[in-house]
Amino acid sequence: MLFAILAHSNIHILFNGGNWHSGNTFTTLFCVAIIALLIIQLLKRNVWSRFLLGTLFTFGSLLMFIALLSEYSEFPPGMEASALQLLVAGSLFIGISFLLGGKMLLNGLHNMYA
Incomplete structure (x- = not known):
């Protein structure tokens, strides 16, 4: 559902005067590809789609964890409640x-x- 919302908002931005050479185009295509893989997996129970989605989700989670550590390092020293x-x-x-x-x-x- 999140990929569909993101793809819809990016398509809306691109067709309303957005820059087609920006990250929105890549993000939109990525979201559409993920949605297509999910639909293929639901309909066919294809082994390749399960492998590809697992790879994308695993590496995506790993990158998000690295981003989380980067954000955590920007907090001032000491353990704050928000950190x-x-x-x-x-x-x-x-x-x-x-x-x-x-x-x-x-x-x-x-x-x-x-």
């Missing part, structure tokens, strides 16, 4: 996403060679 809240909530959310993406990746690999 701890960012670290705990972000790590929990990204960790669950990483585990589920890894599970999808491993299931795709297992079904590919089974």
Whole structure:
């Protein structure tokens, strides 16, 4: 659902005078590709789509964790409440996403060679 909302808003921006040579075009195409892979996986139960989505979600979660650590390092020294809240909530959310993406990746690999 989040990818569909992001793709819709980016398409709206691009058709209302947006710059076609910006990151919005790449983001829009990426979101449409993810949505297409999800639809293919729902309809066909294709092993390749499960493997590709697992890879994307796993590496995406890893990149988001690196971004979380970068944001955490910008807080002043000392443990502030907002810094701890960012670290705990972000790590929990990204960790669950990483585990589920890894599970999808491993299931795709297992079904590919089974």
